[in-house]
Amino acid sequence: MRSLALTMFVLAMAVRALADVVSYEGTAFPEAEDPAWGRSFDCTPGRWMVAQTLVQFVEVGECFPLPGGDKDLYTRSVAEFEGSPAFFAEFRCRTDGPESEFVGRAPAAFDLWTRGPVGYHFTVARDRAKLTDNDLVTTYADLGDGIAHTFRIEIFGGEWYEWYVDGALVVAGVPTAPYPAYEPAVNWRVRAYYQDNTVWLDYIRYGDIPADGSGDFDTSGTVDGEDFYFFGEYFSGEGVDAGPGGRWADFDGDTDVDCGDWGAFQGAWSTPASAPVFYPCLDGTGIPTVSEWGVAIMVLLVLTSATLVYTGRPARSA
Numbered sequence: 001m002r003s004l005a006l007t008m009f010v011l012a013m014a015v016r017a018l019a020d021v022v023s024y025e026g027t028a029f030p031e032a033e034d035p036a037w038g039r040s041f042d043c044t045p046g047r048w049m050v051a052q053t054l055v056q057f058v059e060v061g062e063c064f065p066l067p068g069g070d071k072d073l074y075t076r077s078v079a080e081f082e083g084s085p086a087f088f089a090e091f092r093c094r095t096d097g098p099e100s101e102f103v104g105r106a107p108a109a110f111d112l113w114t115r116g117p118v119g120y121h122f123t124v125a126r127d128r129a130k131l132t133d134n135d136l137v138t139t140y141a142d143l144g145d146g147i148a149h150t151f152r153i154e155i156f157g158g159e160w161y162e163w164y165v166d167g168a169l170v171v172a173g174v175p176t177a178p179y180p181a182y183e184p185a186v187n188w189r190v191r192a193y194y195q196d197n198t199v200w201l202d203y204i205r206y207g208d209i210p211a212d213g214s215g216d217f218d219t220s221g222t223v224d225g226e227d228f229y230f231f232g233e234y235f236s237g238e239g240v241d242a243g244p245g246g247r248w249a250d251f252d253g254d255t256d257v258d259c260g261d262w263g264a265f266q267g268a269w270s271t272p273a274s275a276p277v278f279y280p281c282l283d284g285t286g287i288p289t290v291s292e293w294g295v296a297i298m299v300l301l302v303l304t305s306a307t308l309v310y311t312g313r314p315a316r317s318a
C-alpha cells in the first residue's frame with residue numbers, strides 16, 4: 001500500500017507547473033507535458049519516449065537534397081521571466097551526431113532566443129559543445145563521448161553570465177544586455193544537416209535561480225513535493241559536488257547534497273504532511289535495504305512503462 005502511494009506520488013510529481021521554474025522532465029512529448037510548448041518540424045522526424053527521456057531521430061535527404069533533412073523544434077516563451085535578476089537555464093542531453101554538423105546548427109541546439117541584442121545559443125554534438133552569444137563570441141567545450149551531459153547558464157541581469165558543463169565553469173562574461181528581455185523564448189531543436197543522428201533529451205529547466213540552502217527549488221516560498229522531486233534529482237552523495245544547479249539543496253554549504261542536507265530539508269518542510277521517504281537516506285547509511293530496493297524498482301518499472309510512448313520510427317543503429 002505504501003509503495004502504491006509512493007508510486008502515485010511520484011507520478012503526480014512527473015507533471016508539474018512550478019511557480020518560478022519551468023521544467024520539461026521527459027515524461028511525455030513536450031506539448032503533451034505542457035501545452036505552452038509549441039512544436040514545428042520539417043520532413044518526418046521520428047520521436048518517442050523511453051525512461052523519462054525524449055528521443056529524437058532525424059535523417060538527411062528526406063524531403064530535399066543535402067544539406068538538410070528532418071528537423072524537430074520545440075519552442076516556448078520565457079517572457080514571464082523578463083526582468084529576472086538571476087536567471088538560469090539547464091538541460092541534459094546526449095547525441096550520436098558529430099561536430100561536423102555544427103555548420104548547420106546541428107545535431108542538437110538549445111537557444112535562449114530574443115528579438116533584441118542578447119541571446120545564448122548552445123549547439124551539442126557527441127563529443128563537443130559550443131556556446132555562441134549575440135556578440136558572436138563562441139566558446140567550445142570538449143565532452144566525454146557517448147554519455148549525457150548537463151549544460152547550464154546563469155545570467156545576472158545585464159551584469160554577468162556563466163556557462164557550465166557538467167558543473168564546471170567554461171566561460172563567463174558581461175552580457176550585451178539583460179536577459180530575459182525582448183520577447184524571449186527558449187528553443188530546443190534537433191536537425192540532420194549532412195548526417196542522420198539521434199538525440200536523447202533528459203530535461204530542460206529554467207527560471208529564477210533559487211536561494212542557496214533554501215530547499216526551495218521553485219522559489220515558491222514553501223518547501224514541498226515540488227522541491228522533493230528536485231532534491232532527488234540533485235542529490236549527489238557525501239563529498240560529491242552537486243554543481244551550481246544543486247546549491248539550493250546544499251543546506252550546509254559544503255558543495256555536496258547528501259543525507260545531512262536531507263535532514264535539513266526535512267526540517268524545512270512546510271506543507272501539512274511530513275516529507276516523503278527519501279530512500280537513499282532511509283537508514284542513515286545511504287544504502288537501501290532489500291525491501292526498499294524492491295519498492296524503488298517497482299516505482300521505476302511503473303514510471304518506465306507509463307512513459308514508453310512510441311510514435312514515428314524507432315532509431316536505426318548507426
Ligand SMILES: [Ca+2]
Binds near residue numbers: 025026027052201203
Ligand atoms: Ca527526464
Ligand SMILES: [Ca+2]
Binds near residue numbers: 218219220224226
Ligand atoms: Ca518550493
Ligand SMILES: [Ca+2]
Binds near residue numbers: 253260
Ligand atoms: Ca551539503
